[in-house]
Amino acid sequence: MSVLIAGSIAIDTVKTPVAERLNQLGGSAAYASIASSFFAPTRVVSIIGHDFPKEHIAILTGRGIDIEGIEVSEGESFRWSGEYHEDLNMRTTHDVAVNVLEHFQPKLPAGYRDSQIVVLANMSPQNQMDALAQCDAPVYVIADTMDLWINLAREQLFELLTKVDMLVINDAEAKEFMRTNNLIVAGRQLRAHGPKHVVIKTGEHGALLFGADESEFFRCGAYPLHAVEDPTGAGDSFLGGLAGSLCALGKTEIAFGDLKNAIVHGTVMASYNCQSFSTDRLHSLTQGDIDARYSEFRKFTEF
């Protein structure tokens, strides 16, 4: 079984209270595919410009990721630059150059159509639906989104919700989208709009999983990090770890308990991601690193 990740690939410039790094590998599909690749064969659908650094692509191929679905355009690559404040939950975006993403139309190579776990990482809801429409019969479809689309493409986002098995969204966005201050209400209302499962990411606090009814609920804490170097891509790494570990089960029916384990794996990948700029820590992990932190998670939550 394989994971398909559709999303953006970017050139990022990131400043944090400790350092600034220019022209790094970024984008939702980059983080998600690297995280997924530790668990299952992973394929990427995205677009880059003629100027995209070869060494960034080498990071993906070095992880064995199938990049046939990454279109190389004549245009300039998508670029993002931003800055994190002393409170790392506060971020200012300095510049976004959409470039090749503006007219992007996801095209799945023929060999990608049979992907069982499909991840619609953060990009426009229309791009997400276009990518999904090219899949034959996925076992489980997961979509992420962000505040930009809640504001710009609310109706398309509601349409997307009727087509996916799981929505992954952060806490502030879930409240804004559902117009409530209560995360539990937001999670249940989002689920009522279509997806079987909803995950609300709560940053340093972890993630909440909502299922069929009030008894299907799971809360996963975040790993206790005393130092965060760069939180960029944490949500995407979470998504990739979740999808990859779900795929590794090789199931054609996903149970609620399977999702719990997948979310813990996602949280492990997100925590490692925060410990370096770009994908530096993430792409250099070993299976032993992942297993060790997964075991710690169990110890930190069992009573």
Place this chain on the structure above:
Amino acid sequence: MSVLIAGSIAIDTVKTPVAERLNQLGGSAAYASIASSFFAPTRVVSIIGHDFPKEHIAILTGRGIDIEGIEVSEGESFRWSGEYHEDLNMRTTHDVAVNVLEHFQPKLPAGYRDSQIVVLANMSPQNQMDALAQCDAPVYVIADTMDLWINLAREQLFELLTKVDMLVINDAEAKEFMRTNNLIVAGRQLRAHGPKHVVIKTGEHGALLFGADESEFFRCGAYPLHAVEDPTGAGDSFLGGLAGSLCALGKTEIAFGDLKNAIVHGTVMASYNCQSFSTDRLHSLTQGDIDARYSEFRKFTEF
């Protein structure tokens, strides 16, 4: 074994987005002692004025709480009034009448001195130390505090930390006290100031427990409430549930695992407390209610 709770007893007026209630039972010792009383014999040290409503005291005695240590003064009772906003994490204090608390000097009845679990609920650090000094040989001492004392009595708070086994504090206060934006750093630094254990309450996200080193860590999620009627006293109910359930173990040495279970019990009591104004839901609980929610907690966090 018995729990001693030293703290304030108040007449509260609380407004939330759904209703306003006048002249209710409030104060840290009221909430904490009621929560504790479901698990262990509980004694209270506090002060009230001549005007304190008899029916409020009847709630305490109705729960079998020993009120010999509640001094009845000639003065007026301590009063607090405040308002919660649509986002219930935001609270505005409208009025505080310190009254009898101003010159309060906690006095333990002779029969209280052998208390094994001592809770120094929220009041001035000096009052907390004065109450503790009258105890013979407590097994475990827990102190709570608030931003007021971090600002007004920082040095006394540091002195208090050297005398207690556990500090319980909320997330914003922990960051402010330790001057950091990272909760994990705050927890470890607070521990380094004296207490063997530190609990940081994270509101709707639950609580974090820090122990001797990085391997002694526990994260307890909050119970998923889709409606919160009045969060006043949630932290105090947590404290009381924690102390009472710890006392019920009857141990003279407290292990880290004992604290985990106690924290889950505290979280159960805090969640029920949020479902009504004042102590209405809390004081009318049954053992079955408590056991049921404790079991749900396990299911919601196990993977």
